[in-house]
Amino acid sequence: MMTGYASRWCLAAVSTFAVWTASPAAAANKVVIVQTNSAGDNVHVIDPETNKVIGEIEGIEVNHGAAIAPDGSRIYVSDEALSTLDVVDAKTLKVIKKVPLSGHPNNLAVGRDGRRVYVGIIQAPGGVDVIDTASLQRVKTLPTHGTIHNAYVTPDGKYVVAGSIAGKTINVFDAATETPAWTLELDLGIRPMTFSANPDGSTKWLFAQLTGLNGFAVVDFATHKEIRRIQNPDLPPGRSTVPEGSDPSHGMAVTPDQKTLVVCSRLNNALYSYSLPDLKVTGTVFLGGKGAAWVTLTPDGKKAYVANPVTDDVSVVDLASMREIALIPVGYVPKRNTTGTLQLTPPPSRTPGGR
Template identity: 30%
Template sequence: MRKTTLKAALALTFYGFAGAVLAAPLAYVPNEKSGTVSVIDTATDTVTTTLKISERPRGIAIAPDGSRLYLTDSPTESLIVVDLASGKPVASWKLGDSPEGLYISRDGKLLAAAVEEDNSVALLEAVTGKTLAHIKVKGENPEHAVFSPDGKWLYASAEDAEQVDVIDVAAMKQVAQIPVAKRPRGIGFTPDGSRAYVACEIGNTVFAIDVATHTVIASIPAGKFSNGIAISPDGKRVYVSNGKDATVMAIDTATNTVVGTVPVGKRPWNMAITPDGAKLYVANGRSDTVTVIDTASLKAIKDVPVGSFPWGVVIR
């Protein structure tokens, strides 16, 4: 009787521990050259699973309820839908020539994909895959198209541009342009939606934008080839990756000044932050690693090996 009780207690302890570990957010990393997605447990900062889903995954988004993962795949010009319960692809939706950045609205209803060779942003229903529009933008070779928190706007960046293109989601058309510097890349909105930050790669500058007026309110010098943007859940810090410097900078949004710089791997690209804001995950495209940064100390605490040419990270 005692042995049975002890075994039952140990089993409960084990499953309770396993449940706690599994409850930690997972980071999903598309590896462009490997054609895989690395799944990192953020509790242990180790790769627990590698998914073989598409030929060349780049843009990545996850449904708010965690049921689906969405990926752009360049060779097939499509958006791949993955059921996360099984880890298997369940749908493939055509997008256009050379799709890249992919984003989902906060309510999980809409997807926006930057389609480079079409110079457009594809807007789709996230559940059915129905294409609602291919919205032409002024910038050539669009790379990112990010929803504002209220879902009213899409801000789009492009490799051959010196502006951020503003799309009215309800009207499904571009309605404004915000002058910045050459080659705008990563874009992020503060949680309250009042500001957006965009990194300009050739301009080596991050621009703070007032969303209500679609105007620049500050320009912040960054490192060489600034590109990725991530914003803390409390909106107090913006993180920017500097590709040629192999660093990540932290910007205080109260003052729009740089408050710290962290060395990471080669060619840091797109990034994501945990829901509690404690850790930042940086995809290092030329090191085939993800650097984990402790945001409190602004120190790199681990480099996690992943596949070849990691493009970015999403966390849930």
């Protein structure tokens, strides 16, 4: 087993070494997928160009959610074992700070300007912990109607959105003032969410997966009302549901061009694509891994990365063809994943024949 720095960044392509030779100490900005492993103590970093694991963060037991700082300098991970927000230096993949939280955390999000991290607190009474990224201190907890499973920042950066399973509420806060904006109560618990945007960049629709529903609700962000509820397709003859796992549908994302919504169905072990704005099913891929619990997309919207907690791997789906093109082994019970650009410091290059 490799140890030390080399084990953190396992980048070994010959062409890559050639690039690093010119500037071995310089940081390189690279798009990565960060994959948490909820039953382990490590987090994996995946290169979407090669679909290989290129790095590992160690020492975060029962890691849940992850978010990447906008400048690529840090990775933030919610630590369920210690009820902390763990701050990871992107260049070394070392935990540099464990920020105490008000309770047991679940998923988290970082503000667009990078000044705040918002952590959903699933332990009663719940809320959204606000972390100042300059001081790395919890500065407040935003009160919510129920404990919080997932926290998000809308794509325009103007709102913080938190969903409660127990409270069955969507809690929306003004990000500038960190005060309540509106709350919507539904008939089922709120699971993962995602957002579509208007042409001016403002939030158009909020999509929410719900407890017990193999599908999702559609909420008009301007009117604060549910406008549709969509059921994922039934399985065709010859295919069986996956009994293991949590809710029937868990994980969704909107492509950057705002034309496609991708939705995980854990129950059907599938990833579905829906056209926007008409919400018609345009594609289905039945996955090689099992569990389909979360999904993140590459910045160009061409590939989806689906976490499979039952088989401990990540499915890579080409969205144009809706084909699974790779299956990446990761840690124990992979859960949340996220896409972002990191400031990486590659290991020193070696001259031909050197040691």
